[in-house]
Amino acid sequence: MKQRITVNVLTVRVVIIAFLAVLLCFFSTSVSFGVNKNQMKFYVDENKDAGVNGTVNVELLSDSMGNIYLPGNADVSKLFLSWNDKNYTLKSPDGTRYESGSAPIGNAGQKITYSVLDSGETIINKITFTTYCGSKSVPALFIKVNSSNGKPTMEEVNDSKDKSVVGEGSISSESVNAYVTVKGRGNSSWTRSKRKSYNVKLFADNQQNQKYKLKWLENQEKKTNKYSLISNGIDRSLMRNKVCQNLACDMGIGMPMKYVDLWVDGTYYGNYLLTPKTDYTAPPKGYMLELDNYADPDDPHFKLKNLKVKNNTTLITIKENSSDATSADIETYMNDVWDAIRADDGYNKKTGKYYGDYIDMDSWAKLYLMLEYNKNFDMHGGSNFMYRNGMDSSDKLYAGPFWDADASLRYARANTTISVPKQLSAAGWYIENLNRPGCDCWFKMLGKHKDFRERVQAVYEANKQAFDEVPMHVDSFKNEIRDSAAMTYQKWPLNEDTFKNSNVGLLTKNTVYEKGTKYEQKYCKTVIWNDYAKNLKEYTRVRSKFFADNMPKGIQHVPAYAKLRSTRIKYTGKTIRPSINVVEWDGATVEKRNYRVTVPNNYGIIGKHKLKVEFLGTYSGERILTYQIVPKNCKINKVKRKKKKAVVFWKSDKTYYKISKKKRRHVSGYQIQYGTRKSFGKEAKTITVKGYKRKTGNITRLKSGKKYYFRIRTYAVRDGKRYYSSWSSCRRR
Known part of the structure; x- marks a missing residue:
């Protein structure tokens, strides 16, 4: 018996020891996983011979997964994985061991799995690395930030666009490194996307005394060291800015743009457009202005009379000024230009000067065409640049450069006079139909002048081939950035978390x-x-066709607004045709021969109706107006009061009208309202008396000794909805 007990105890001890060993092994493995995730960092060293001009960090998605983002022209056969802790080695599935800096990586799209070994040759983890490569035709831009001695980091810049960082930069298409400063840029685009845009300055020396100019722009007339990196953060296609700028460049008012893939401190930031900063076109002896709803507090700016969008006043900001003119001089000049443009005959009443003598008609016609083609809401006052070469009377105001097209080519704003489907459609005129009563839009004011519309037509004819070829360029840019776009959206998924409130190009169904x-x-x-690229091609295909079919006929002018004299009309027993007012921008009434009104069947009966106003002659477009026909009034004949009760008497309405040979009663019932105040405030109560035959209504639970006011109205039910007459005059009892 004793021997049996001893054996059992030994067995239990062995089991316990084995169990503790397993626990110890598990605990050791768990700790190692934590070390790997938080402390062990993987990267690919800089290798210019292999097409990598800077270190590339491996993005660890978990303890067991990591992504490697490389330039499109990278030679992966010459690139190897490195890591920060030299106590670890990697072991491939075939048993080969690698020290840091010697572990091969996979080709683009290929996965490769390594076991992580500690110094004791124990496998503590397995990690699968996936390699992604951008497009071969897209250069790589590497920026290394110097954040030593308390200087800002790139993360701080992304949190606040007012901060800037300094460092070194290298672009694969340039053979020389440059010193850089980076600062955030953008207004609404800064808050609407996780992928930020930046302004960059390049210098040839660390003291920032000698400017560095990219060789990419050597064939350009002007040189600059100031650039913008545009993330296209609200445009999922990544191509709207590039497509529109390409067209603008063909007409001579665009900005040269180049696709690049961006890495900052080894972290992949995605696909960007590199372009000279907008002041690239600033004249050496003149000044450059921006028409926008935003203004940097540090930049001098002013307002022009009634130049606004709804409640937002549009500002003119002085971006650059190399002339002898003061801010006050520029403001006076711009007010003179604006007064001439707004005038019905185009002449400034004070100076007697014609608007065409103030502005360069061709450049403004080109900018008008750009905004019309891409249906860009910014034509109301956003990112529209202009400049003047000098201060002589012969120096005109030029439009350009064209800028900011990420929210266009199928983008809609709900609070406008054009329906959302019409805004999203590639057919139809845009600028002349997008109205805001009480707001004078710069481009709509230009468009009301016949000679300007004729100039727009002539400029289009001279550049027709460029407009016809836009769909072809969409295909070209799509092929150029296909792999870079795939790599961008591998890092930044195509969902609302990345794009926040931006719906540009988004479709939830066919x-x-x-x-x-x-x-x-x-x-x-x-x-x-x-899908986004395909839809952009479809839009430009139809937009170019619409221009080809209709631009030769010329753009016709649209009145400021058309509105009903009354949107609530009392039924009289006779067919009622609503009257409308059609008004020009200067307040003049448009003659009836210039528009046609189409009304629906049964437009005169009680209910809600719509009518269409089509503009004719020198005008174009249409307006849909809504109105109601309501029942006629009823009045109280008398009120009998007895303590806490009252009886209201009226004459019943037994009239009817015919719809499709069927009789319909004019009135469905009545409502009586009563209260102790003549104003019928919150304390007033209402009772409903159903039936057109009713002549009386009983009211109870009144306060004895209190005087009450009574009034009545009729109602009619049409298609399940009640339509009410106005209230009658009140009776006091």
Whole structure:
């Protein structure tokens, strides 16, 4: 018996020891995983011979997964994994061991798995690395930030665009490194995307005394060391700015742009557009202005009379001034220009000067065409640049450069006079139809002048081929950045978390516009990047066709607004045709021969109706106006009061009208309102008396000894909705 007990105890001890060993092993492995995740960092060293001009950090998604983002022209056969802790080695599936700096990486799209060994040759983890490469035709831009001695980091810049960092930069298409400063840029785009845009200055020396100019712009007339890195953070296609700037460059008012893939401190930031800063076109002896709803407090700015969008006053900001003119001189000149443009005959009443003598008609016609083609809401006052070469009377105001097209080419604003589907459609005129009563838009004021519209038409004819070729360029840019776009959205997924409140190009289902017409457009549901690129091609295809068909006829002018004299009309028993006012921008009434009103069937009966106003002659476009026909009034004949009760008497309405030979009663019932105040405030109560035959209404629970006011109105039910007459005059009892 004793022997049996001893054996059992030994067995239990062995089991306990084995269990503790397993626990110890598990605990040791868990700790190692933590070390790997938080302390062990992987990277690919700089190797210019292999097409990598800077260190590339491996992005660890978890303890067991990591992504390697490389330039498109990288030679992966010459690139190797390195890590910060030399006590560890990597072991491949075939048993080969690698020290830091010698572990091969996979080709683009390929996964490779390594076991992580500690100094005791124990496997503490397995990590799978996936390699992604950008497009071969897209250069790589590497920036290394100097954040020593308390200087700002790139993370701090991303938190506040007012901060800037300094460092060194290298672009694969340039053979010389440069010293750089980086600062955040953008207004709404800064807050609407996780991918930020930046302004960059390049210098040839660390003291920032000698400017460095990219060789990429050697063939350009002007040189600069100031650039912008545009993230296209609200445009999922990444191509709207590039497509529009390419067209603008063809017309001579664009900014040269180049796609680059950006790495900062080894971290991949995605695909960007590199372009000279907008002051690139600033004249050496003149000044450059921006028409926008935002103004940097450090920049001098001013307002022009009634130049605004709804409640937002549009500002003129002086961006650069190399002339002898003061801010006051420039403001006076711009007010003179604006007064001439706004004038119906185009003449400034004070100076007697014609608006065409103030501005360069061709450049403004080109900018007008750009905003019209891409249906850019910024035409109301956002990122519109202009400049003047000097202060002589012969120095005109030029438009340009064209800027900021990420929210265009199928982008809509709900609070406008054009319906959202019409804004999103590639057919139809935009500037002349997008109205804001009480707001004078710079480009709409230009468009009201016949000679300016004729100049727009002539400029289009001279540049027709460029407009026709836009869809072809969409395909070209799509092929150029395909792999870079895929790598960008591998890092920054195509979802709202990345794009926040931006819906540019977003479609939740397949959609057709202008169905059955020659401008029919078929857009697919957007899931992957290729869907956004495909839809952009479809839009430009139809937009270019619409321009080709209609621009030769010329752009016709649209009145400021058309509105009903009353949107609530009392039914009289006779067919009622609502009257409307059509008004020009200067307040003049438009003659009836210049528009046609189409009303629906049964437009005079009680209910809600819509009518269409079509503009004719020198005008174009249409307006849809809504109005109601309501029942006629009823009045109280008398009120009998007895302590806490009252009886209200009126004459019943037994009239009717016919719809499709069927009789419909004019009135469905009545409402009586009563209260102790003549104003019928919150304490007033209402009772409903159903039936057109009723002549009396009983009211109870009144306060004895209190005087009450009574009034009545009729109602009619049409299609399940009640329509009320106005209240009658009140009776006091």
